[in-house]
Amino acid sequence: MEHGFVLLLVVLCAVLTILQFRWTGELAKAEFERLGGKQEEATRDFCEAFDGELGRSCTALVPSGRDLSDAAIARRVSDWRKGNPRPIFRRLALATPVRRVVTLRMIDLDTGAMTDSEWPAEWSALKSNLSRKGAGGSAPYSDEGGMLLEFPLRGGSRGPGGDGGPPDDRGPRSPGDDDGPRGGPPETGWFIAELDSHYVTSTWLPDLSAKYLNPDNHAVHQVKVMSNSGDTIFTTEPAKELEAPVVVAFNHRGRDGQFPGPDQTLWTLETRRQRGALEQIVATSRRRNLVLAVAVNGLILAAGWALVRHTRKSRQLAEAQMDFVATVSHELRTPLTVIRGAAHNLKRGIVNTPEGIGRYSGMILQHADQLSEMVQQVLDFSAVRKGSVLSNKTPVDVGRVLDEALANTAAETSGCEIEVARPEALPAVMGDEAALRRAFQNLLSNAANHGGSGGWIGVRSRIAGQRLEVHIADRGPGIPKAEQEKIFEPFFRGAAAHGAQIRGSGIGLSLVKEIIEAHGGEILVGSGENGRGAIFTVSLPIAEGGDG
Template identity: 35%
Template sequence: MKRTSALQKWSWALPVLFIILCVSLGVLQYRWIDEASRAERDRLRAGLQDSITRLAIAINSDITSAVSAFFPAGRPPEEPLQPEKLSELYLQWRESTHHDDLFASIGLAVLNGRRLELFQIDPASGAARPSVWPPHWRAIRERLEMRAAQLLGLPPDPRTREFRPGPPPPEEAMLFEVARFGRAAVDPRRNAAWLIFELDESYLRSALIPDHLRRYLGESLTDYAIEIAYRADPTLIFYSNEAQSMPGRPDAETALLEIQYDRLFRRMAPPGMREPPRGRNAGADFGRLLLRVRHRAGSLDAVVARTRMRNLAVTFSVLLLMFGALAAIVLSTRRAQRLANLQMEFVTGVSHELRTPLTVIRTAAYNLRGKLASNPAMVEKYGALIQRESERLTEIVEQVLEFARSRSAAARLETEPVHVREAAEQALNACQPLVEASGVKVENSIPQDLPPVSAEPRALAHCLQNLISNAIKYGGDGGWVGLSAAVKGEFVEICVADRGPGIPPDELRHVFDPFFRGRRAIDDQIHGTGLGLSLVKSAIESFGGQVEARSRPGRETEFLLRLRAAPQNAEAIEPASTGGRPA
């Protein structure tokens, strides 16, 4: 007993420990996934920021390479740039560059007396021709006139707008001016000149920017919304791969479109000269445009959050499967324990059931052999006793063999149309001695005109016999047992009822389990093996039917057999699948 109690404690302790372990693993996994998600978010954001920073540097480098073609390498210019030399440099640049459409216009501003003269490159011939100042170059003209006045020692023109640091307005964002003085002492009348470069907006939008986006973002480009706005006015969009403006905060951003002036200075520095410090605008800290990138899913945070939720869902699904497996193991173990207990009770019960008639038979045989019963009436009595107890033994053995056959996969009952009334009468005839001995009134109200059912005749009669005998043994206190039947759709429902004490609710769901016997049957020492109802359920389900038990303690108990009505004019049918349900 103590060992059984210890085993029961361990059978509960192990699942509890397993549950605690699973919960602990779930909590740790949640924390690990959360930390991994944050690290993944930071990694993606850092990688994206690095990609667009290198993209901005590459675009700035392309622009600087194009501008540097108009400056000498390895030495400062000896003389100021003249229009003829500008034409020569332009033609050389066009032959060597892959971005010959990068500039919409190239201009050269030189001092002529106190006046700035403008020469512009003719793209068709490459010649530098005198030109009037374009209206949108007005700001550059004013700045250059102010610088020229400073070189000439003249007071500034009061009409000139004051220069303000920071990104230029959108109308000037494509314009760059670079001083191109000679090496000799500055003589403003002979030595001052400025190059003016105007980038081609359409070429930037259609070629330069898309090429670098594909190069630095690669296959992930389709995952991101790209927007490039003017830094001076971020509401004005220069380039976008989306139909609508970008909502919310971008995942990464950087400035772009600026000449790397420190690179120009290094280009003109003579060999051996100390390299000037690298300027900040060599990278992407300065620029006239602002590149903003945001994931199409909403943001990188949203992408990582979805991945995190998927990982959590997978983790908790695994934990649920583990809990489900544990529950199945526990239920299976408890069921196996319960079945083992029932089997032990069955062995005990069967041993008792076998010992009682054997004892009676042995005693009667001893009396007959010892001629203790010489009176013919006594011999008749002992003979009847031996016959009755032998039949009881036969019934017990038959039930055990029938249970073994029902559990065999090869067991198969051939069905045929069976009249319910005839099967009920056979069952009543078999139970007649028990009915007479108990004094219970049995009422058979099964109609004669019921349609036949699909069943095996002997097995159906045996099922009804089991139910009737159980009703008499366990419900005979009510003094009445009733049989009835009715058509329910395509099924025929047979009911065996009694008015006995009933079955407790906690036992009702186990009455069809093998070897199960109720507390009252055990306490009152009512003979039985606990196999009868299990055999009834197995047989009826093999016919494609269904068994149900109902009980109202203290009032009545009903056992219902639902069998499918046999097809009309059918001689025999195959057994239906086990566990069939009415439609």
């Protein structure tokens, strides 16, 4: 039944994996079609995002021509900075004509404070253009690189939009002024904004490229931004086998529909899709989804297998417990029967000679001791299962503990030759003396019960580095390899013990293992010479400063 359940689970997981593979294929096809039609849309979104953010910043910063006071400029800069914009500007300035001379005041980007300044050398072309405008004739200024922006300021009201809205169409028009609506008031000054070219090319444009055209760092499109003069402002890594380009003009000089002037763009965005890039992305996504599906199905299968193993172990444990109950019941019944029979004979006077009374009393005492030993073993096993192995941890003389264990099991080992070999002085170990004595007694009893047919039991102790080793061996039939791995499991009894009907409950060696491990040691079992007999090796850590 268990194998059938596992087989069914394997089949179901395999079918689910196949279905998921087909579903991921359909999803990958839909994703490919979706991504394939987005190039032009993504290119326009890139340009609109740039123009939108630049336009909002310029709208927030450019003052009204009627209020060019220091306080008004500082307030605009402060309000703009509160919106947490990108640091897209390198310099801001205000230029005004005074007696046919255009003066310049630089604006602090942090505080908005204005200070008189000389014209930067890079702005010489702009200065010449504004000087001609002040004299009454010049076309609007257009920076070839697209980094320097100029906004005319007029004395009239800026219309229903307030300080950021378009000017009214009233008043005379300056000669050669093509940067404002026909019939508008003359220009009384100019607001100048210079983009931070380093930030624009190293951060802003790459961010837009990653967001709209190359998500997740996938090189789907080659992105190139060029100025009207033909200079390349920004480009991604060159790629081979590019498809036809999509070209969109942008950078409307920060106007964004809020400022007057011709609809002139300064830059051009050119995007070219790399041939095969979408297929690779979709294939990668499909593989990732398939690996995830296989992993999930694998976890389901592993969970099912673990459930089967747990169920099997639980059933085996239940069977072992039933065997334990039956064994203990039998072990209890035998001495109780003997005690009951002996007591009945004594009571009826069937045995009335001193020799007979002594013999029957010895039988009662012997079987009563067997009962006590069995009950004590069960109590010790229960204490081990509750984790209370070490009741009193003190330095223990292992040599004395072994001598006491040999003395306590003398009746069981009387038919065997006992050979003891150990150094004159053994170092002490930290632990519970009674628990260790119980462990060694169990090992000696086990050797007598299962290996007593060999007529010999060896007890050898030695020091191995920082550990003390005790070997208890016999020359009996030994323990099969298949059973050596299970011999320390609770309630386990080997086939030979069942066949020979050897007394035991199946918890003795499990109890020994728990006691030894609670002392920080380990116990191993192996075969003797030529595969005959069994050797149990107990290894315990030597106590610090232990001198035996």
